[in-house]
Amino acid sequence: MYMELSKEFFDNDNIKILRSYSNGDSYVLFMLNLYVSTLKDDNALYVNLGYDKKPYTYKELSEMTNTPIDTVIVAMKILNDLGIVFTDEKDILPVFNMRF
Numbered sequence: 001m002y003m004e005l006s007k008e009f010f011d012n013d014n015i016k017i018l019r020s021y022s023n024g025d026s027y028v029l030f031m032l033n034l035y036v037s038t039l040k041d042d043n044a045l046y047v048n049l050g051y052d053k054k055p056y057t058y059k060e061l062s063e064m065t066n067t068p069i070d071t072v073i074v075a076m077k078i079l080n081d082l083g084i085v086f087t088d089e090k091d092i093l094p095v096f097n098m099r100f
Helices: 013-020 024-038 058-065 069-081
Strands: none
Touching (some): 013 024, 024 058, 024 069
16 A cells, blocks of 8 residues: 655645644654554554454554654644544544545
């Protein structure tokens, strides 16, 4: 699977907001890591336990994306506030609401 970015990716208001933070480029890179990670799982991040789905912890997301945990925690808060990621009723972290 692959993901295609549009030439207007960096002109998107949400990307501009993310990049305006002092660690903004790291947040964008983390977000892109999340998107790529969801390509195989119907745009959701979770550990499949066979009978159930468990959301990733911040520590697991940090290890999976090779991102410092403090960056993951802040980035997830910002991404949630912007409506880019959300936690559904089962605490699965789907990624949505942006076209690349």
